[in-house]
Amino acid sequence: xxxxxxxxxxxxxxxxxxxxxxxxxxxxxxxxxxxxxxxxxxxxxxxxxxxxxxxxxxxxxxxxxxxxxxxxxxxxxxxxxxxxxxxxxxxxxxxxxxxxxxxxxxxxxxxxxxxxxxxxxxxxxxxxxxxxxxxxxxxxxxxxxxxxxxxxxxxxxxxxxxxxxxxxxxxxxxxxxxxxxxxxxxxxxxxxxxxxxxx
Amino acid sequence: xxxxxxxxxxxxxxxxxxxxxxxxxxxxxxxxxxxxxxxxxxxxxxxxxxxxxxxxxxxxxxxxxxxxxxxxxxxxxxxxxxxxxxxxxxxxxxxxxxxxxxxxxxxxxxxxxxxxxxxxxxxxxxxxxxxxxxxxxxxxxxxxxxxxxxxxxxxxxxxxxxxxxxxxxxxxxxxxxxxxxxxxxxxxxxxxxxxxxxxxxxxxxxxxxxxxxxxxxxxxxxxxxxxxxxxxxxxxxxxxxxxxxxxxxxxxxxxxxxxxxxxxxxxxxxxxxxxxxxxxxxxxxxxxxxxxxxxxxxxxxxxxxxxxxxxxxxxxxxxxxxxxxxxxxxxxxxxxxxxxxxxxxxxxxxxxxxxxxxxxxxxxxxxxxxxxxxxxxxxxxxxxxxxxxxxxxxxxxxxxxxxxxxxxxxxxxxxxxxxxxxxxxxxxxxxxxxxxxxxxxxxxxxxxxxxxxxxxxxxxxxxxxxxxxxxxxxxxxxxxxxxxxxxxxxxxxxxxxxxxxxxxxxxxxxxxxxxxxxxxxxxxxxxxxxxxxxxxxxxxxxxxxxxxxxxxxxxxxxxxxxxxxxxxx
Numbered sequence: 001x002x003x004x005x006x007x008x009x010x011x012x013x014x015x016x017x018x019x020x021x022x023x024x025x026x027x028x029x030x031x032x033x034x035x036x037x038x039x040x041x042x043x044x045x046x047x048x049x050x051x052x053x054x055x056x057x058x059x060x061x062x063x064x065x066x067x068x069x070x071x072x073x074x075x076x077x078x079x080x081x082x083x084x085x086x087x088x089x090x091x092x093x094x095x096x097x098x099x100x101x102x103x104x105x106x107x108x109x110x111x112x113x114x115x116x117x118x119x120x121x122x123x124x125x126x127x128x129x130x131x132x133x134x135x136x137x138x139x140x141x142x143x144x145x146x147x148x149x150x151x152x153x154x155x156x157x158x159x160x161x162x163x164x165x166x167x168x169x170x171x172x173x174x175x176x177x178x179x180x181x182x183x184x185x186x187x188x189x190x191x192x193x194x195x196x197x198x199x
Numbered sequence: 200x201x202x203x204x205x206x207x208x209x210x211x212x213x214x215x216x217x218x219x220x221x222x223x224x225x226x227x228x229x230x231x232x233x234x235x236x237x238x239x240x241x242x243x244x245x246x247x248x249x250x251x252x253x254x255x256x257x258x259x260x261x262x263x264x265x266x267x268x269x270x271x272x273x274x275x276x277x278x279x280x281x282x283x284x285x286x287x288x289x290x291x292x293x294x295x296x297x298x299x300x301x302x303x304x305x306x307x308x309x310x311x312x313x314x315x316x317x318x319x320x321x322x323x324x325x326x327x328x329x330x331x332x333x334x335x336x337x338x339x340x341x342x343x344x345x346x347x348x349x350x351x352x353x354x355x356x357x358x359x360x361x362x363x364x365x366x367x368x369x370x371x372x373x374x375x376x377x378x379x380x381x382x383x384x385x386x387x388x389x390x391x392x393x394x395x396x397x398x399x400x401x402x403x404x405x406x407x408x409x410x411x412x413x414x415x416x417x418x419x420x421x422x423x424x425x426x427x428x429x430x431x432x433x434x435x436x437x438x439x440x441x442x443x444x445x446x447x448x449x450x451x452x453x454x455x456x457x458x459x460x461x462x463x464x465x466x467x468x469x470x471x472x473x474x475x476x477x478x479x480x481x482x483x484x485x486x487x488x489x490x491x492x493x494x495x496x497x498x499x500x501x502x503x504x505x506x507x508x509x510x511x512x513x514x515x516x517x518x519x520x521x522x523x524x525x526x527x528x529x530x531x532x533x534x535x536x537x538x539x540x541x542x543x544x545x546x547x548x549x550x551x552x553x554x555x556x557x558x559x560x561x562x563x564x565x566x567x568x569x570x571x572x573x574x575x576x577x578x579x580x581x582x583x584x585x586x587x588x589x590x591x592x593x594x595x596x597x598x599x600x601x602x603x604x605x606x607x608x609x610x611x612x613x614x615x616x617x618x619x620x621x622x623x624x625x626x627x628x629x630x631x632x633x634x635x636x637x638x639x640x641x642x643x644x645x646x647x648x649x650x651x652x653x654x655x656x657x658x659x660x661x662x663x664x665x666x667x668x669x670x671x672x673x674x675x676x677x678x679x680x681x682x683x684x685x686x687x688x689x690x691x692x693x694x695x696x697x698x699x700x701x702x703x704x705x706x707x708x709x710x711x712x713x714x715x716x717x718x719x720x721x722x723x724x725x726x727x728x729x730x731x732x733x734x735x736x737x738x739x740x741x742x743x744x745x746x747x748x749x750x751x752x753x754x755x756x757x758x759x760x761x762x763x764x765x766x767x768x
Contacts, residue, residue: 004271007370010252012275012342015377018244019341020334023382024424027389031399031423035390039399041419041447043407052407053417055396055446062411069529091417092404093325094441096526096554098677100655101509102758104767106525106557114516127508127521128529134444134536134554140529142521179203180210181452182532191410 044192052188057139059089060191063156066141066149068187069128070113072097073136089137096134122148140184143172157194167193200506204534208498211456211538212491215463219487222464223471229379230352230372230472241378248374259365262709265353266702268369269346273313273698276342281309283335284327293328294403300326307686312336314697315343315579317429317436317549317672318689320681324418324439329401336436337425341385344432344465345376347581350701351469352476354585357708358609359477361716366708380465381431388461389427395457396450397423422447430461433579435549435672443539443552444528455535455552462548466577469584477609481727486587487577489735494545494576497565502537504562511765526557537562544569547579549672556650556659556675560759563675564751567662570669572743573628579670585704591726592621592707594738598724598731607723610716620707627699629746631668631692636661636750638688645684650677653768654761658754663689668696 031039042054052058057068071088073095078085099106113130129145146168154161171190175181228235249256260268284300287293300308304320311318312335323332349372356366393399398419407415422438426448429436439445449455467487474483506522513519522533531539536553543550544566555566569576575586592608596618599606606613639645639660649656662675667689674680680689717723725731 004268007252007254007268008271008275011248011254011370011374012272012279014248014251015342016279016334016338019377019382019428020338023385024333024337024421027386027393027424028399028401028421030390031393035393035399038393038396039423040402041398041400041405041417042396042450043405050405050407051410052415053446055450056415056417057446058409058415059413060409060411065410089415091415093322093418094439094445095322096441096444096557096676098554098556098650098675099525100556100563100651100658100675100677100758101523101525101559102511102653102655102762102767103651107511107515107767110512110517110525111515118516124518125516126518127524130517131512131523131525131527133528134526134552134557135439135441135446135528137441137446138528138530139446142529175203176452179206180456181530181535184529188410195410 044188046192051192054186054189055139056091057089057137058188060187063152065191065194066146066153066187069138069141069145070109070130070132071136072132091137094135094137096136097132117148120148120152139186139188141187143168143183143185146185146190153194200502201534204502204532207456207534208502208538211459212495214456214460215467218464219468219471222468223475223483226380226468226472227475229375230476235379237379237383245374245378249370252370254370256368256371259368261364262353262366262705262712265366265369266705269350269701270698272342272369272373273346276339277309277313280312280335280339281305283331284308287328287331290328290330292330292333292401294401295328297326297328303683303686304681307690310690310693311672312339312434312436313343314670314693315347315432315434315547315582316667316670316693316697317434318667318674318693319436319672320686320689322440323437324420329403329420332425332438333421337428340425340428340432340434340436341377341381342373344381344428344434344580345373347579348376348380348465348469349373349581350705351581351584354588354704354708355473355476357712358611360712362714363712366712381428384431385424385427388431388457389423391457392423392426392454395454397426397454398447399423419447427461429550430458430548431465433462433466433546433548435543437550443550444554449552451530452535455531455539458550458552459539459542462546462550463542463577465580466546466583469581470577473584479727482609485727485732486591489732489739490545490575490577490587492732492736493572493739494541497545497569497576498538498541501541501558501562501565502534504559504565505533505537507559509559509762511762511767514765523557523559523562526554528552540566541569543673544671545574545576545578547574547582547670549666551673554676555662555673556677560755560762563658564755566673567658567665567755568743568747568751570665570671571628571632571747572739574669574671575739582670589621589624589704590735590739592617593625593742594731594735595724595726597738598734604722607717608726610719611711611714612717616710617707620703620710624700624703624707625742627695628668631695631699632661632664633746633750635664635688635692639664639684642684644682648679648682648685650679651768654754654758655768658758661750661754664692667692670696
């Protein structure tokens with residue numbers, strides 16, 4: 001067995017140096033020089049402060065903003081670190097709900113969200129509006145889910161609904177080449193567009 | 200189901216199929232020790248590695264020496280990774296200042312990455328330092344994949360050679376897999392992944408101030424470099440807890456298609472390498488045809504079940520037209536989530552872009568069953584090919600019994616010794632999966648880990664042990680697996696599923712390589728025809744049905760009918 005020891009240990013050390021150190025550092029080097037934006041998290045800056053990442057969803061509570069999908073992320077309870085508390089869109093701890101199709105907890109949670117969305121006047125609630133995403137950080141909502149919120153946001157901001165609908169059309173990302181991916185609206189970018197000074 | 204959904208699925212498979220022949224040919228050259236276009240750049244590195252490690256590259260090994268070398272190398276990898284996690288608190292590149300990983304979790308994780316399982320009882324961004332992610336986990340992503348490829352090639356040589364004593368040199372096959380195949384592909388893919396939006400930085404996190412004035416801490420890291428090899432090596436262990444559902448691990452439709460393509464790529468192309476090395480490429484295409492037949496049927500079932508949605512939620516007023524979106528991302532939708540789920544378990548990847556735990560019962564049955572079929576569709580890099588060859592031998596044996604002839608595969612007589620080894624390998628998985636599942640259902644503390652009650656709870660346990668023993672790594676993630684019981688038993692399941700499976704297969708290779716290759720006659724059962732493909736598909740499905748149907752009936756199947764009846768738990 002000793003005959004196998006030297007090649008096992010030395011080859012492992014060489015592979016660690018090559019694939020564990022040199023490879024990721026080389027990729028980091030190239031990315032940090034040539035692809036700074038995506039390599040650092042596709043961050044969005046506004047007036048000099050980082051307001052978020054284009055790729056990472058955020059919680060919006062105010063009536064003045066479009067709101068994202070429900071999120072199942074959590075964080076350690078500040079009062080008792082052995083427990084966790086619900087913190088939607090915690091981008092330091094991605095997670096889905098992992099509730100199964102016959103879960104009562106899931107049905108109760110969906111009912112609450114469906115009723116909330118329906119209170120805004122919708123007949124049928126789009127599937128993404130009342131379900132939690134896999135990562136808990138989904139940056140997108142479907143165009144239908146965005147349009148359902150137009151009346152509320154228009155009222156809170158005192159702007160015409162037509163203007164918001166036009167904004168949603170502008171911010172809708174289509175399918176690539178017409179068939180790759182799904183139609184979607186980036187909630188953070190839509191809300192930033194809301195804040196943009198009218199030109 | 201929509202036409203656009205199917206178009207995306209067809210495009211993904213099409214992109215894989217066009218690469219099968221060129222990559223398969225290239226890999227055949229690599230393992231026949233021929234010159235390739237990368238030799239000028241890498242030949243010196245390769246020889247330097249052999250010299251420093253004291254490896255005589257010209258000397259071949261018999262099956263036992265080959266297996267012992269593999270075990271020694273994997274043991275060294277295990278010890279190194281375990282130590283790295285236990286010591287991460289005092290080592291550099293730990294920007295979030297994470298403490299040492301607990302012993303049971305470190306055991307589980309080290310086993311997991313060495314066996315190409317990449318089961319994760321932890322959340323990456325809240326547990327592991329950058330040093331562990333890079334020098335520990337990324338390294339094993341390369342080496343466990345290279346190990347799988349090397350073993351598959353050894354078995355292929357056993358069929359290709361006639362009356363020989365050796366099956367190759369493990370050190371050489373492993374090194375060449377890493378240097379010529381995995382590393383170059385990873386470098387290109389990692390850079391493309393950064394272009395699609397994946398981060399690649401040594402920074403730990405960045406703080407953002409939202410439009411509403413709240414603070415959001417966004418975890419970052421060297422994601423793209425790990426993601427590339429994680430997909431290519433069918434490892435599946437994510438940088439983040441949410442794996443490839445996390446927008447940083449899979450930002451858009453392009454990265455998603457590339458992810459699926461890259462996990463299928465090597466495993467599919469190895470069937471061509473196999474055909475080439477045994478001198479009849481039709482044999483490779485026949486295996487690939489059987490693999491894709493079952494896989495595409497599985498994609499269709501999962502897509503159908505997820506597109507139909509959950510009637511319990513529809514009754515509450517949720518539009519069923521959107522399908523089951525719980526645990527799915529808007530940018531992928533139902534079609535690409537179902538495709539990903541089937542491919543990641545038809546392979547032994549285990550990366551996920553949606554949460555399998557929240558799939559409908561039949562949608563979730565698909566990934567569970569695909570793991571239990573033995574992950575041969577087309578399976579993990581290397582492990583899929585040797586797993587499929589085991590089924591091919593079983594198929595010619597069954598066919599031989601029907602006509603009363605001694606079965607042959609590729610000119611090698613399949614006799615009692617080979618069949619004993621094949622059956623031994625085949626029985627390891629159900630023993631580990633069903634044995635540990637049964638034990639866990641009897642242990643109260645193990646049941647406390649369940650996130651869901653009713654039959655779905657049983658599915659969570661069954662999925663965990665299937666994933667571990669099958670070396671897959673995906674999960675019904677609601678199960679709290681970071682407990683001493685699950686960390687230990689899942690770790691043992693992974694070891695049994697990997698090494699308990701490999702050792703009989705290597706003994707099989709040793710037995711086959713010594714046999715003289717017979718020329719085929721009119722009485723030989725041809726193994727490149729549609730008839731053989733059909734028989735092979737049938738054997739795979741029947742074996743899994745006999746082993747797992749009772750357990751599946753108590754889990755996802757009964758849950759399906761309860762869901763239709765509107766019952767919740």
